[in-house]
Amino acid sequence: MKRIYLDHNATTPVHPEVADEVCRRLREDFGNAGTLYSYGREAKKLVDDAREMIASVVGAKREEILFTSGGTESDNMAVRGVAYGNINKGRHLITSTIEHHAILETCKALEKEGFEVTYLPVDEYGTIKLDELKNAIRSDTTLITIMHANNETGTIQHVSEIGRIAREKGVTFHTDTVQTFGKIGINVDGMNIDLLSVSAHKLHGPKGVGALYMRKGVKMKPVMFGGHQERKLRPGTHNVPGIAGLGKAVEVAARDMEGEGERLLKLRERLWEGIKANIPHIRLNGHPTERLKNTLNVSFEFVEGESLILSLDDLGICVASGSACTSDSLEPSHVLLAMGCVPEVAHGSLRFSLGGGNTDEEIKLVIQALPKVVERMRSMSPLYREFLKKQKATE
Amino acid sequence: MYSEKVMDHFRNPRNMGEMENPDGVGKVGNPVCGDMMELYIKVENDVITDVKFMTFGCGAAIATSSMVTELVKGKTLDEALKISNATVAEALDGLPPVKMHCSVLAEDALKGAIEDYRNKQKSR
Numbered sequence: 001m002k003r004i005y006l007d008h009n010a011t012t013p014v015h016p017e018v019a020d021e022v023c024r025r026l027r028e029d030f031g032n033a034g035t036l037y038s039y040g041r042e043a044k045k046l047v048d049d050a051r052e053m054i055a056s057v058v059g060a061k062r063e064e065i066l067f068t069s070g071g072t073e074s075d076n077m078a079v080r081g082v083a084y085g086n087i088n089k090g091r092h093l094i095t096s097t098i099e100h101h102a103i104l105e106t107c108k109a110l111e112k113e114g115f116e117v118t119y120l121p122v123d124e125y126g127t128i129k130l131d132e133l134k135n136a137i138r139s140d141t142t143l144i145t146i147m148h149a150n151n152e153t154g155t156i157q158h159v160s161e162i163g164r165i166a167r168e169k170g171v172t173f174h175t176d177t178v179q180t181f182g183k184i185g186i187n188v189d190g191m192n193i194d195l196l197s198v199s200a201h202k203l204h205g206p207k208g209v210g211a212l213y214m215r216k217g218v219k220m221k222p223v224m225f226g227g228h229q230e231r232k233l234r235p236g237t238h239n240v241p242g243i244a245g246l247g248k249a250v251e252v253a254a255r256d257m258e259g260e261g262e263r264l265l266k267l268r269e270r271l272w273e274g275i276k277a278n279i280p281h282i283r284l285n286g287h288p289t290e291r292l293k294n295t296l297n298v299s300f301e302f303v304e305g306e307s308l309i310l311s312l313d314d315l316g317i318c319v320a321s322g323s324a325c326t327s328d329s330l331e332p333s334h335v336l337l338a339m340g341c342v343p344e345v346a347h348g349s350l351r352f353s354l355g356g357g358n359t360d361e362e363i364k365l366v367i368q369a370l371p372k373v374v375e376r377m378r379s380m381s382p383l384y385r386e387f388l389k390k391q392k393a394t395e
Numbered sequence: 396m397y398s399e400k401v402m403d404h405f406r407n408p409r410n411m412g413e414m415e416n417p418d419g420v421g422k423v424g425n426p427v428c429g430d431m432m433e434l435y436i437k438v439e440n441d442v443i444t445d446v447k448f449m450t451f452g453c454g455a456a457i458a459t460s461s462m463v464t465e466l467v468k469g470k471t472l473d474e475a476l477k478i479s480n481a482t483v484a485e486a487l488d489g490l491p492p493v494k495m496h497c498s499v500l501a502e503d504a505l506k507g508a509i510e511d512y513r514n515k516q517k518s519r
């Protein structure tokens with residue numbers, strides 16, 4: 001069976017050019033980038049070239065890029081590192097209710113250590129209100145961390161404005177750009193970003209490697225201890241093939257960004273139109289326009305997401321859901337709840353996230369398959385039966 | 396993550412649908428994740444002669460409701476009451492630990508339906 005992968009916000013297939021680069025470096029460049037002889041110098045050059053590549057696409061300096069094991073580590077490092085590094089100023093941090101768990105759980109851990117955290121609410125589209133951000137800033141606030149685009153809904157925050165506010169108030173600003181890096185143009189100076197997190201596997205790179213941009217002058221304490229690598233902020237022998245792969249993935253993404261974005265946007269809109277035209281009782285989750293071009297999060301009322309995922313998987317279609325039944329914690333998506341969705345609506349949510357390989361043909365197949373799947377699950381649902389009865393009674 | 400049996404019952408649920416004039420109805424909500432299940436029974440001479448279910452929930456919830464209807468059909472009420480969620484899970488070749496609570500839903504719906512039937516009998 002031919003499979004249709006529509007979960008690129010979870011992870012992406014590795015781009016062939018990236019796979020070639022990783023394999024080549026894995027075979028040829030085993031040197032430790034911290035050694036002086038030729039093998040080491042060659043490895044160091046690969047690491048520095050990748051650094052240069054990442055720096056260049058966001059308008060940063062090479063030495064402001066640190067390599068990590070991925071988005072989670074970059075987020076942890078940024079939040080913890082800045083929190084610990086600025087204790088003399090205060091112990092107050094600002095974030096939002098819709099961040100990735102890599103941020104939220106780090107904030108919760110810091111609260112246990114005596115830090116105070118303000119979690120900004122979002123509106124029905126998942127957007128933070130700038131007034132509320134302004135009001136939350138205190139004299140002891142040391143960090144604002146707000147994600148660029150949300151992984152579940154794709155809603156994009158006004159990062160430039162947030163950056164401007166943070167700069168005016170003299171607060172360090174971190175943004176999780178795991179879902180936007182290589183998809184939306186970013187300029188750290190233009191947007192007043194002090195730190196940002198990147199993960200390779202979300203942009204057709206390998207898993208387990210990422211980067212943190214940290215503006216020169218940001219006060220940060222290391223959270224890991226060891227050797228001298230990455231200015232002692234992220235010790236450990238470099239993952240040279242992974243880092244070279246990240247560099248290549250960023251190069252390819254930046255090269256193809258504009259054309260690919262428009263292509264995915266067209267496909268996504270076709271999918272949305274197709275769903276709207278063929279399935280009643282649905283709603284869009286996320287901002288109608290200020291949203292990642294590849295992301296479509298839809299709730300199908302009266303049905304539950306896991307059962308939709310299983311049914312679609314039987315047809316080779318791979319998607320995600322914010323349903324409680326799909327999470328190990330058995331809690332509905334915190335993002336959808338924060339946007340004011342009732343748990344039933346979160347229950348029936350599906351996230352379609354498009355990427356590189358997706359074609360027009362695939363989208364057509366999904367549009368064909370989906371109504372039958374939803375209808376079958378609705379035919380089992382007591383909620384739907386009640387709804388139909390009520391509808392009949394009012395007719 | 397699910398056994399083939401679970402997937403079979405999920406793909407081809409047995410006894411799914413509404414029942415006209417059931418003798419007993421069990422309606423339960425899942426306090427853990429917020430799903431719901433309804434089970435309807437027909438009873439003759441203390442024997443469950445027909446059973447149907449409707450479920451709003453995950454794959455495990457649908458499969459366990461389907462399985463419980465298979466297990467109780469033709470059983471006396473007392474026999475049916477002995478069916479626990481573990482029995483249902485076992486009959487499905489096991490469930491992932493995080494999904495055991497869904498089988499509790501099936502057990503509760505069954506008990507609810509039998510209780511409803513008995514209450515109705517009493518009030519007659």
Ligand SMILES: Cc1ncc(COP(=O)(O)O)c(C=O)c1O
Pocket residue numbers: 009010069070071072073075100102147149150151176178179199200201208210
């Ligand atoms: C917004 C966001 N931040 C952080 C992460 C974590 O990245 P990684 O999987 O590289 O640790 C993810 C991926 O799930 C994400 O979507």
Ligand code: FES
Pocket residue numbers: 324325326425428429430451452453454455456494497
């Ligand atoms: S019904 Fe929600 S996890 Fe099974």
